[in-house]
Structures are given as structure tokens and as C-alpha cells.
Amino acid sequence: MWTLFHKFGSPPWLYRLSGAILRWLLPITLLALVAGAVWGLLFTPPDFRQGNSYRIIYIHVPAAVVALAGYYVMAIAGAVSLIWRMKMADIAMRACAPIGAALTFVALVTGSIWGKPTWGTWWVWDARITSMLILFFLYLGVVALYEAYENKALAAKACAVLSLVGTVNIPIIYKSVDWWYSLHQPASIKFTGGSTIDPSMLYPLLFMISAFYCLFVCALLLNMRVEILEREQRTAWVRALATERGGS
Amino acid sequence: MYFESLSAVLQMDGHGTFVWSAYFITLGVIVSMIYVPRRREKRFLRQLGGQIRRSEGSNPPSARKEV
């Protein structure tokens, strides 16, 4: 267990491992995303109330789910970085923020596009959309804080503290927004009633959610590889790699 | 296959614009999520490789003057 833990702290080992994982995970992920999209777009029946516009669910919900999970991944990496002072946890945390922000952005934009045919307006202060918007702000806050620090080792620690504070706060924010929405809005335009979804619509959704999780892992590893190289650029193994790969 | 023709797939009973634009925006974001770090990695390795060659002062294999 501890040897594995220490191995994760070793940049060249992680760099090679991530390369090996990406070699097969990246094609599988892309294939799964395409397959899931085709399944959702072409092989599921339309919703009896919303017609075909509900097909946006196959990207909206997975993006939202993974964006939220990504915040917790970031916070866990932050906690590891603060407690064990592991350099690789810093790097993982740093890599999470832009990916999470991108996925939150997708969830917001697709939610907004979905809102137009459903509610007749591009933006509704619906509890979920509002919560997503706040999550987007939280991610951007981490990115902004990281960029503001000149010393990147300290930047990572500061972001770790911020993301841990966010972890405590996110459930509170979500519950508050939920409650706020139910107070101000009669529950008439509630949709995607969670458990009542038909299996023929649910399976492609679950499939897409797993594909988005794989996408998150791929993007995380890709971003971490760049950060590893930039931080370790004075070490012998990166220089050897650069002469070998970038020499031509 | 739920739809009968390609035009039905594109139109989706009038919701086609919304559905397809949502999917294409997502596609764009996903592609950039994969492409941007890969390009950064390649560019970084190329720059560092060049830096190392410059500092070592080694001549290219075919020591020809470039124009």
C-alpha cells in the first residue's frame, strides 16, 4: 500500500503510467462517447411531454454529474497535498479545475439550450441551473486564485484550502438553492423526475455518464502530464525525453 | 433506429436546432479538452529539446548553413 502511495509521488513513474493508460483509455472513451451519443440521439423514443428536445439530457446530465464529482476529486487531491505534501496531488488538483470548469460550462450551455424549447426562455433561475452556475464560479475561483500566486507550490496549497472549504459548502449551497427555488416557484415545471425515467431512456444515460467519467480521467491525465513535464523540466528524465521526442 | 429518414433526424420535430447545437457545442469542448493538453505537451517537449540542443551547441547532423 505505502509503496504504491510513494510510487504515485514519483513523477517519471506517473508520467509513464499515464501514457500507458491513455494509450487504450482515450480511444475507448472517444468510442463510448460517440456510441452513447448515437444511442441517445437515434435509438431512444422521444419523451411524451418534451418530444425530442429531451435528448439533450444525454450530455447535460453526464456533464453536470461529472463536473460535481470533479470538484470532490479536486478537494481530495487538495487534502492529500495539504496533509502528505505530495507534489503529484498538487498537480492533480491543478489539472481538475479547468476540466471541471469546462464540464460545468457544457452543463450550463446545454441546460440553457434545453430550456428554450421547454420553458420558452434561454435562462430560468431553476434550482439546478443556479447551483451549476455557482459551481462554475467556484471552479473559476480556484483557477483565479492559482493564477494569482507567483509561487506555484503555495498556489496549490491555497487552492487546496479553498477547494476544501468549497467541499463543506457545496451541499449547503445546493440545499439552500433547492429550498429557495421551492419557496419562490411552485413545483409545476419540474421535469426529469429522477426515478420515473423509462429504462429505454435510462440505460443510454447511465452509459453516457460512465463515458463522461472516462473523459474526465483522460483529460485529467493529459493535463497532469503537461504539468509534470513543466515542473520537472530540470530533471534528467525530462531532458532525455525532450532530446528524444522533441529533438527532430 | 427511431427515426425514419435523415431529414427527420436533422429536424427532430422542430427541436433539431436545439439538440444538434447542444451536441456540437459539447463536441467542441470535448475536442479542445483532449487536444489542448496534447498540443501543450508536444510543444513543450519540442521547445525544451531545442533549448537543450542550443545549450549543448551540437551541430545538426548535416552541418549545412540554413538560409
Add this chain to the structure above:
Amino acid sequence: MKPASTAAFCFRLLRRQLVLGLRRPVELGNPLLFFAMVVALFPLGLGPAPDTLASFAPGILWIVALLSNLLTSDAVFRSDLEDGSLEQLLLAPQPLYLAALSYVFAQWLLTGFLLGLASPVFALMLGLAPAAIPALAASLLLGTAVLSLVGGIGAALTVGLKRGGMLISLLILPFYMPVLIFGSGAVQAALNGNPTGPFLAILAAFLCLSIALAPMAIAAGLRISIDT
């Protein structure tokens, strides 16, 4: 000689911060003045119709209180960092958790507490029904304490940065939202004749949670900020 006992040390810090605040009475008045000025902007922007203003009053008063707290949060640790007091504070053998709590408590007494006491005046200016005024003052007293604690986290994380002013708002405004929801909710409930107890209880729960956790984050943030 032993170092000062923790209680004596916290009392000493609190007294020091309060004296520092009270020796600059003008700066003490600034958040209140800001509050008054922004409140005056709303009739100009929304029109002077008493009905409109009264219906927006709970939200307006709470948002302005939030902004005024945000502006003062930035300064909690800044002067101490600039003159080197902060590094001495971090070297003190007493727990930094309690020291951070003392700083935030002093800051709240000088801003949020005064704001809560002065809020009935501004509420009357906006035509808020008198029945809702106790709820406004109570929710502001509880809520601004939470805001000060959360704002302290942002202040601790950004105090070492040259341009922290804008950044701190980006970092902590999302964390202010639950307080805003329940704070203005309390006033709204009082306006509608509903009991305000549950709202105040939730705000008090937020306060307990932030007293327990925020000083830890502040302490961690200060240790990072001082480590240049």
C-alpha cells in the same frame, strides 16, 4: 516566565483589534456610509414608488449588507501582514485557531454588529414594514457573523497577494449565497406574517458550523500567505 494563557492572549488580541478600530472612527463609519449610499441608489434606479421599494427591500438590504461586509473583509489581516505583526502572530505558541477567531470577532463587532444595529434606519428609508424590522436586525446580526468568518477565509488566502481586492470577491461570494437566501428569507417571512424562528435557527446553525470550521481554514490560509 511562561507564555500568556490562551484566554488572556485572545482577550489581548481582541482588545488590540478593537482599540485599533476605534482609533480610526472615520474608517469605522465607512461601511455604514457605504450601506447608506448604496441604499440611496436603489430608489434612483428602480423609481421612488414606495410599493416597489418595499417589496424589494429585504433583498436590497441583505445584498447591500453582504457587499459592505465583503469590502471590509479584505482588510482584516492586510495591515498586520504589511507591518510584520502577522508573522509574529503565527509564531505565537497559542493556537492560531483561536487567534483567527479573535480577529474575526473584532472585525464583526466593528462592522456587522454596527450594521445590524443601524439597519432599522435604512429599512425605514426603503419603506420596509415595521413588523419585519426585528427580523431584519436579528438576521443581519447572525448572518454578518457568518459572512465575517467566511470572508476571513478569503482574506487569509489573498492577503499575501498584491492585487487581492477583486479576487477575494470572486472566491467568497459563492459561499455567501446560502446566508443571503436565508437572511432575506427571514425578512420576507416576517413581511408575510410567517414565523421567522426557523430562518434564524438555520442562520445560527450556519454560524455554529462556520465558527467550528472557518478559523481552521483561516489559519491554514495565513500560514500559506506568510510563506513567501
Add this chain to the structure above:
Amino acid sequence: MVNDSAPVAVVLSASELGLERGGRELFSGINLQLTRGQLVQIEGPNGAGKTSLLRILAGLSRYGFTGQVERHVPQLFLGHQSAVKGLLTPRENLAWHVAGESSFTAAAIDAALAAVELYGYEDVPSHALSAGQHRRVNLARLYLSQAPLWLLDEPFTAIDRGGVVALEARMLAHLEQGGTVLLTSHQPVAVAYPLLRLDLTTGQLQ
């Protein structure tokens, strides 16, 4: 170095300290064991990391360095900044000091302020004092504190000749009582006491 000395006498020990800033190695492999009654000056050119080392030893820098630091006794750290609040009087500055030392009596504070030649300035708001006088308020803590270990960063900056002589006398008294002084300074330290030098470029204590 002082492995044969009794462990009780060790006030601060550091092993294998290394620091990298902006991709450049400032120092590495610093091993240090300070015992009671030692006077040590950290030496090195500008930018060698003297202040950084002192801050690591004090426990202010916690991230970004390698190695271990252990402090065994209470310390007094005086940094570049004087930690004096302009709105407080010198007396209040010392009485409500944030470093958490014990509460000093008014008489002790007055005596300390007199020792740094601020007699008569006790109740003047500090913003009316000069930068050198702010330094002196800070140095008054050396007369009040009971901490055996002093970490002083450039203590002679911005004080006049008389102040330097008084400070050196205070350091000598502290050392003779079994205290330890670790300092950085660009000026030669004229204390009639064996001076050890820590060279940052070699990491050797001489």
C-alpha cells in the same frame, strides 16, 4: 558537528535543509545543531537565501523546502519589519504584542523602552516616531522576552551607532546567561564572544 554535547543543551536542530526558488537551488544539505550559549551568523551574498533559511528555522516557511527542523525551546524572531502599529503607543505595542508572550508589567515595559532610548516616548502614538525608533520598539522585546533562542534578521538595520553598541551589549548578556543567538547581518558583529559562521554556499559551520 556537536554530536558529543548533551541533548538537553540543543535548542534547535535542522537536518538536510534545502531550498529551491524559481527553479534555482538556493542552498542544500544544511545540517545545523544549535546549543545553548552559541552565537551564529549566517553568511552569504545577497540572494543566497539567508532570510529564507531564518524563516524556515523559525517555522514561518512551511512549504517548498526539503529537510527537517526541530525547535526545542521558545524562540524570539525579529524579522525585517518591526511589527509596530502606528495607531498604538510603544507601550501598547509591547503590552498587546501578538507573539503571545506572557503579560509584561508596566514597569518592565518602561524599563525596556528606556533601555532602547525611548524614555519619554512611551505614550506617543507610534506613527509620530521614525523608522529607526520603530526598530527600537521592536528591539525592546529583547529586554522583555524570556525566550532562550533568538533569531534575528538584520537586527542592525536602521539603528544608529549607539543603538548598535547597546544591542551588542544585550546580545552578549543573553549569551552569557546561556541564551542562543542566530542572526543574519551585513555588518561585522562586534561582540566579545566566540562567533560561529554558517556559510550558505558550503553549508559548513565554522
